[in-house]
Amino acid sequence: MILRRGILVVLAALIVLSCAALGYQAVHRGGAPWSTDNPTQDARDVVMGQARTFMSTVNTYGPDLVEGQTMPTYRADVEKLVTAKFKADFEQNVPYAEATVIQSGLARTTKVDATGVGDLDLDRGRATVLVAGDLTNSFPDPKAPKDPSKRTSADAQPYRVEVTLVRQGGVWKVDDFTPVGAEAQQEAQQ
Template identity: 40%
Template sequence: MSTDAAETGRVDRTDPAPRSAGFRLVLLVVLVVLLLGSAGVLVWLLADRRGEADDLQTQREAVMSQTEQFVLRLNTYGPDDLDDQGHLTGYQQRVDEVITPKFASDFESTGLPIAEQTVKQAGYGRTAEVFGVGVQSIDSDSAVAIVAGGLTGSYPDRRHPDDASKRVAGQEDVLRWEVDLVKTGGAWLVDDYAPVTGAGQ
């Protein structure tokens, strides 16, 4: 009996050690797997957020670029743009490329005829310079931009009536506009604009 007890005691003393080592190995493997999984999730989340930030910056740059193009195209015209029928056809096409169809309808019924009349009757011309553009707000399909620029009008120099290249420029007008854009077919187009005046400046 005592021999058996001694042998049993020997087994009891040595048996927990292998079980403990095996448990520790399994626990280590589980912890490593969890750690790697957590690291993978963290990398994915960071990449996803960075991708969203990059996409937002790309959209902001597209809005600013289109706003700048709108201001330059809308405010750059003159006698050289008149076609054989006395219309600013090329000017109209350039503006239409950066505005929505709804805005194009308004432009063609109001702004365009006024521009054509002043060019034909007085030889008026205008050039524009953009000083800066900023995005005030933006979401997935609409944006508001603020743009500052200078507009300079010019007329034929009456001292040189036979030389159309001789022109007299007026003083530059500095303006700030709030420009509304919508995303249509994957492209940002100007839908409306208004001057920023008074307290808005």
């Protein structure tokens, strides 16, 4: 009988200590330990979505966007997604893409296969996202050069890039992007 009471006292003490430990954890985890709200995961989802949108936008253009000698809608769509620093770089390089589209009829589309957060610093408002996908270039069909609907596509080219984002005014904007992996190593060797 004494043994049973001793075991009961030990079990009751363990239950009380367990409840106290859970209470302590609840208080020190922000007061809502069972909440499904996760600001870090929400931010991860936002930066991955922004990187996906950027890569799809910056790598999708063609003759249908040309007005005069530029692609103003393309420029505006990309510039909405980037910082002022990156906008300056983009404005220096976009004339080459526009010239290629105008001179050869190039159209480029992209498919984003995967995104993943490489780094996320909510305090500093900085993130890096790895993006992988395929680019496909197409040109006017040489057999029907006057029919813009007839095009010849090249093989899809895989890409992997690291997109750097910064938070400005509560909005994540692209600040830079660089190739990573085998492609980057080949470029560095040349």
